Amino acid sequence: MELYSRRFFLALFFIAINKTLAYNDVSNTSSECKERLDYLEKQVAKLTNVVKNLEHHQDKRDIEQPVAFTAYIDANAAHIGINQAIPYNRVASNIGGGFNQNTHVFTAPVSGIYLFTFVISEYSEAEMVAKLVVDGQNVVDAITNPVAPGHDQQGVNSAAIQVNKGQAVWVVNYFRNDISIRSDENYRFASFSGVLIKEIII
Known part of the structure; x- marks a missing residue:
């Protein structure tokens, strides 16, 4: 589960990067870089929560046992x-x-x-x-x-x-x-x- 979670995280991360780069032409100004960095950080935070939720549900399934x-x-x-x-x-x-x-x-x-x-x-x-x-x-x-x-x-x-x-x-x-x-x-x-x-x- 951990391996698949990492792959899922990286795939979505690169999608977010490509989406950001396609949003405007690449600019070297510090303000534009900061805006893009802030956007990426928010996307990373969202994706991190998604992965944690998936791992939590997987852990619950692994714990369950018949009694x-x-x-x-x-x-x-x-x-x-x-x-x-x-x-x-x-x-x-x-x-x-x-x-x-x-x-x-x-x-x-x-x-x-x-x-x-x-x-x-x-x-x-x-x-x-x-x-x-x-x-x-x-x-x-x-x-x-x-x-x-x-x-x-x-x-x-x-x-x-x-x-x-x-x-x-x-x-x-x-x-x-x-x-x-x-x-x-x-x-x-x-x-x-x-x-x-x-x-x-x-």
Whole structure:
């Protein structure tokens, strides 16, 4: 991009010079030289701004990168405590490397507008409430409340929000202690996904 920008700059610069020389007959007077010099300086300033704008837009395109992940729980999880992260421990995709399957936390590699979706699946009789948080701050919640033993139920929610680079996003259990989640490798009922919709340059 830098090489093409220089060539573009030089081409327009010489066009400006030729236009100036064709404007009047060449004069050796100091006043005419000064006027032409002032004109060229203004043209150079304009062309410099054009090149900077082109390079800025090219840099933005170079910075953009895809970010997306889906994680799930690969075996029934029990004894999940209050304020404990839901243990999405297996990764189906992790484009951009933002999700940590050991901590169950997504850390934004770039700032932007993200779409997050999470699913919890309860297989006991206890009510379960979970929430999506950004740096510990609640965004949206989901609830399951099976009415009888053996009655499975899923809770789902989504959010489209701005997350800045370095901020952490995860799903946490709250309201009740000692919760169980039904999910395994064959039936991936509990999942957590996120995708970068639009990068924001800050």
